[in-house]
Amino acid sequence: MDQALQHLVNGTVLGGTYALLGIGLTLIFGVMRVVNFTHGELYAFGAYMAYGLVSLLGLNFYLSLLLAALLGAALGAVIERVLLRPLRGADIDSVMLAMIGAALVLQNASMWAWGGVAKLVPSPFDGMPLVFGPVSVLPLRLFVLGVAVALLLAFWFLLDRTRAGIAMRATFQDPETAALMGVRVAWVGTATFAIGSGLAAAAGALLGPVFMVSPTMGDLVGLKAFAIVILGGLGNLPGAVIGGFALGYVEEFGGGFLSTEYRDAFGFLLIILVLAIRPQGLVAAKERVG
Amino acid sequence: MLTRRTALLSGLALPALSRTGFAADPIRIGMTQPLTGAVAASGNYVANGAKIAVDVLNRAGGVMGRPIELVLEDNKSNPREAVAAVEKLVLRDKVPALIGAWSSTFTLAILPKLMEYKVPMVVETSSAARITTSGNPYVFRIAPTSEMEAIGFAELVGKYTPAIRKIDFLSVNNDFGRGATEKYGAILGAKGIPTGRVETMTPEATDLSAQLTALKQSDGDTLFITTGVEQLTLAMRQAIEQRVGKRIVSTGGSFPDALIHQPLPGGAHSDHVLFYAPWFPEKAIHPEIAKTYTEEWNKHGWEFAGLTEGFRGYDAVLTVAEAVRIAGKVEPEAIREAMWKVQIPGVNGNIHFQKEGPAGRESGQNQPNVYIVRLADGKTSLV
Numbered sequence: 001m002d003q004a005l006q007h008l009v010n011g012t013v014l015g016g017t018y019a020l021l022g023i024g025l026t027l028i029f030g031v032m033r034v035v036n037f038t039h040g041e042l043y044a045f046g047a048y049m050a051y052g053l054v055s056l057l058g059l060n061f062y063l064s065l066l067l068a069a070l071l072g073a074a075l076g077a078v079i080e081r082v083l084l085r086p087l088r089g090a091d092i093d094s095v096m097l098a099m100i101g102a103a104l105v106l107q108n109a110s111m112w113a114w115g116g117v118a119k120l121v122p123s124p125f126d127g128m129p130l131v132f133g134p135v136s137v138l139p140l141r142l143f144v145l146g147v148a149v150a151l152l153l154a155f156w157f158l159l160d161r162t163r164a165g166i167a168m169r170a171t172f173q174d175p176e177t178a179a180l181m182g183v184r185v186a187w188v189g190t191a192t193f194a195i196g197s198g199l200a201a202a203a204g205a206l207l208g209p210v211f212m213v214s215p216t217m218g219d220l221v222g223l224k225a226f227a228i229v230i231l232g233g234l235g236n237l238p239g240a241v242i243g244g245f246a247l248g249y250v251e252e253f254g255g256g257f258l259s260t261e262y263r264d265a266f267g268f269l270l271i272i273l274v275l276a277i278r279p280q281g282l283v284a285a286k287e288r289v290g
Numbered sequence: 291m292l293t294r295r296t297a298l299l300s301g302l303a304l305p306a307l308s309r310t311g312f313a314a315d316p317i318r319i320g321m322t323q324p325l326t327g328a329v330a331a332s333g334n335y336v337a338n339g340a341k342i343a344v345d346v347l348n349r350a351g352g353v354m355g356r357p358i359e360l361v362l363e364d365n366k367s368n369p370r371e372a373v374a375a376v377e378k379l380v381l382r383d384k385v386p387a388l389i390g391a392w393s394s395t396f397t398l399a400i401l402p403k404l405m406e407y408k409v410p411m412v413v414e415t416s417s418a419a420r421i422t423t424s425g426n427p428y429v430f431r432i433a434p435t436s437e438m439e440a441i442g443f444a445e446l447v448g449k450y451t452p453a454i455r456k457i458d459f460l461s462v463n464n465d466f467g468r469g470a471t472e473k474y475g476a477i478l479g480a481k482g483i484p485t486g487r488v489e490t491m492t493p494e495a496t497d498l499s500a501q502l503t504a505l506k507q508s509d510g511d512t513l514f515i516t517t518g519v520e521q522l523t524l525a526m527r528q529a530i531e532q533r534v535g536k537r538i539v540s541t542g543g544s545f546p547d548a549l550i551h552q553p554l555p556g557g558a559h560s561d562h563v564l565f566y567a568p569w570f571p572e573k574a575i576h577p578e579i580a581k582t583y584t585e586e587w588n589k590h591g592w593e594f595a596g597l598t599e600g601f602r603g604y605d606a607v608l609t610v611a612e613a614v615r616i617a618g619k620v621e622p623e624a625i626r627e628a629m630w631k632v633q634i635p636g637v638n639g640n641i642h643f644q645k646e647g648p649a650g651r652e653s654g655q656n657q658p659n660v661y662i663v664r665l666a667d668g669k670t671s672l673v
Contacts, residue, residue: 003507006532010499116330117593118520120548127555129531138531211496212520212548216327216367220494255500260489261463263500 002134007256008249013141015248016148017207021221022228022240023155024199030235031172031192034084035092037099039200040222041106046072046201047208047217048114051121061124065147065205072201073194080193085186103222110215118214125209144206151202152241158195159237168192172235200225227267231274233281242282246270316359317352317620319344319610320385321603322375322400324392327367328493329518332544332599333392335592336414337362339600340389342586343607353615360607365391367493369399376400380407386622387411387613389606394418394465404428410626412609414602417542418465419473422646422653430629430643430654432605432636436466436473439541439563442660444477446673450537454478456486458510458536460501460525462517463490470516470541486510491521498525502532512537519544519599530554539563543602547595550668559666561673565638567661568597569670575639575659583637605636629654 021043028036046068053064083098125143129136159165170178171188179185204217211217228247232239247267254266274282321340324333340360348357361383363375372391379385380403388404388411391397397416404411405426413421413431417439422431434442447454457478461467467490475485487508489501502525505513513536515525523546526538538560540546545562554560566580567573574580583604587597610625612634617624633642643654662673 003503006503006506007500010503014497014499111326116326116334117596118331118523118548120523120552122552127527127530129533131533136531136533141531211524214330214520216330216494217496220496251497252500256504260491260501260504264492264495 003256004253005133006135007252009135009137011249011252012245013137013145013248014252015245016145017203017244018224018228018248019241019244020148020151020199020203020206021225022232022244023152023237024196024203025225026229026232026235026237026240027155027199028193028196029229030237031168032084032189033092034193035096035099036193036196037096037103037222038079038106038197039225040218040220041103041110042072042076042197042200042218043204043207043221043225044110044213044215044218045075045106046204047121047213048110048119048204049201050205050208051114051119051213054121054123055119061122061209065202068205069198069202072204073198075201076197077190077194079197080190084193085189088186088189103218107215107218114213114215116215118212120212121209123209138210140210144210147206148203151199155195155199156237164191224267227271230271231282233283236281236283239281239283246282314356316357317354317611317614318359318361318383318385319607320361320363320376320379320383320388321606322363322365322372322379322388322390322396323603324367324396325362325364328520329367329393331519331596332415333365333367335596335599336392336603336606338587338590338592338596339583339603339605340607341603342583342590342600343604343611346582346586347607347611353611354618358607358611361385365396367393367396369393369396372396372399373403376403376407380409385409386620387610387625389414389603389610392416394421394469397421398465401426401429407622408626409622410613410629412606412629414606415543415599416466418469420465422655424653425648425651426653427651428626428653430609430656432609432638432641432656432658433543433602434565434658434660435655436469436541437477438658439470439660440474440477443474443539443541443563443662444481446662447478447481447483449673452511454483454512454537456484456508456510456512458486458505458508458513459488460498460505460513460515460517461488461490462493462521464493466542467516470514474514474541491517491525493518493521495521496524498528499532502529502534505536506532506534510536512539514539514541516541517544519546522546523548526554526558526560530556530558537561543599545595545598545663546665547593547598549665550595550670553668557667559664562663562665564598564661564663565658566598566601567663567670567672568594569663570672573661573672574637576635576637579635580637601637605638605641608634608636609641 049068053059125140167183228243232243255263365372365375392415394416410428417436459471461471540562571580613628616628639659645652646655
């Protein structure tokens with residue numbers, strides 16, 4: 001029982017971070033129909049920015065996290081302006097190839113700039129865990145979970161209650177009609193990609209101090225982000241949150257009670273199951289194709 | 291002879307031997323390491339060690355009056371890329387001898403290519419037993435096998451208070467991790483110390499909470515962790531979070547250098563099976579060589595912690611250079627034959643190969659030294 005409770009806490013903490021990873025990716029796909037292969041690299045970029053700002057420039061930890069997310073958003077805006085906008089109307093293969101190329105460039109740039117040796121990001125949190133009966137959790141992990149939930153709520157508010165959010169959703173539903181209604185679709189594209197990138201960078205900046213920062217840290221994360229959005233349904237925002245927590249719990253309980261050897265495989269097994277039973281994902285409605 | 295060469299290798303050669311330029315073509319030594327990818331930190335450390343050995347040798351006159359040139363290929367922490375790197379080194383760069391490839395998985399992937407191209411390779415890091423027992427006469431390993439490590443550790447097991455009664459394992463799920471689990475489990479088992487729980491992790495895994503929570507349930511008192519530097523550091527930090535509450539011992543030469551500057555909280559300490567302890571060069575078998583290596587490394591301003599792995603590249607280059615010198619010609623078969631006559635001092639200790647594997651197709655295996663270094667509150671000491 002104690003072990004199950006600890007796995008529950010670990011799964012919740014992990015699920016929160018997975019949800020944060022998934023939401024940026026699914027937003028970009030939902031609004032722009034772009035499969036963003038740079039998502040993992042933007043995550044790594046955010047982590048490196050946090051490392052540089054905290055360790056090298058000596059800035060305040062919390063301010064560094066904010067700046068890292070903003071820098072990630074700025075990088076996302078540049079990618080959209082330079083790479084994606086000229087490809088508007090191009091076929092999905094060309095866009096995917098451009099994004100894969102951008103991911104390779106970003107990863108190699110990280111390697112060149114920071115070297116291959118992993119870095120530790122110092123944090124102001126105590127390294128000793130908080131203990132609640134049989135379970136324990138690091139204060140830093142709770143902080144990450146709290147910020148992840150706050151970001152998810154802020155994001156929901158942005159989409160649901162603001163004019164910018166209405167413009168985004170309108171573009172998501174029908175770009176041509178949205179443009180006729182006066183929505184600046186090009187601007188929505190840049191803003192969406194910047195927000196999605198900022199969320200990826202925020203996740204990297206938050207998780208950098210929990211784990212370690214290395215140029216290839218985005219590889220596994222990129223793969224997991226895709227798993228999360230496929231679980232929840234591509235382009236579905238609540239689906240990304242549910243998919244994130246589902247993946248966190250499946251990995252944690254599967255690894256803890258069945259086999260750690262196949263911990264990552266359990267997540268993908270779940271995806272196969274979901275796709276077999278509900279091909280549109282856990283939450284998304286069926287969509288007409290073609 | 292040892293004394294003369296010790297002086298040469300420690301950079302104290304007579305000025306007459308020193309040359310600022312070489313008229314002859316360089317002798318190329320091929321090396322493949324994981325310079326990028328999951329275990330890039332270690333690969334870069336080993337490559338840096340090799341580079342400074344080349345500098346030291348060239349300052350002392352090179353080999354046969356010719357300079358040494360290191361041709362480095364990245365295997366990207368991937369066994370397929372390791373094979374491609376060897377193809378490039380042998381076919382494009384025409385190197386007569388190789389050094390590589392850090393991970394046992396990468397090295398095992400390369401072995402058939404050595405047979406195909408008939409080029410000898412010095413294995414500087416990989417510890418899986420199969421590397422020298424599979425009947426590949428082109429393999430010469432200076433690194434210890436997991437079994438040698440475990441035997442070395444078992445000799446010191448009586449020094450632990452409270453005594454080690456039951457062990458658990460957290461190992462990376464590849465040849466390196468599985469090999470260490472098997473050998474440490476068997477050798478300590480023979481000493482009456484049973485194995486409790488065994489958990490594994492993929493090399494890329496960063497969240498190890500499921501594994502550590504499961505290990506916490508075992509009644510083992512000592513947790514052996516086998517993986518690269520980055521994952522070892524993560525595992526040790528997360529073991530505090532999950533309140534695993536066991537003595538931690540790492541194997542395979544990995545040392546969590548980041549924990550010197552950011553120590554684990556609560557006075558936690560850990561032991562690490564290493565093959566060079568740079569904090570105590572005077573305790574090395576050949577202190578003068580260890581000192582030269584350490585000074586050259588520090589001159590470059592590289593991270594001090596890399597010294598624990600960089601020596602592998604340094605010793606490997608010394609080994610190949612000596613084999614070329616004995617062979618008297620830069621031909622793979624002659625160098626392979628000469629490997630059996632190599633007897634030089636290195637940073638880890640004396641390097642000399644003994645035969646291992648099926649008769650007629652033996653591989654070379656060196657008998658390296660093992661040190662156990664304790665890390666407590668950011669400070670190191672020898673056990």
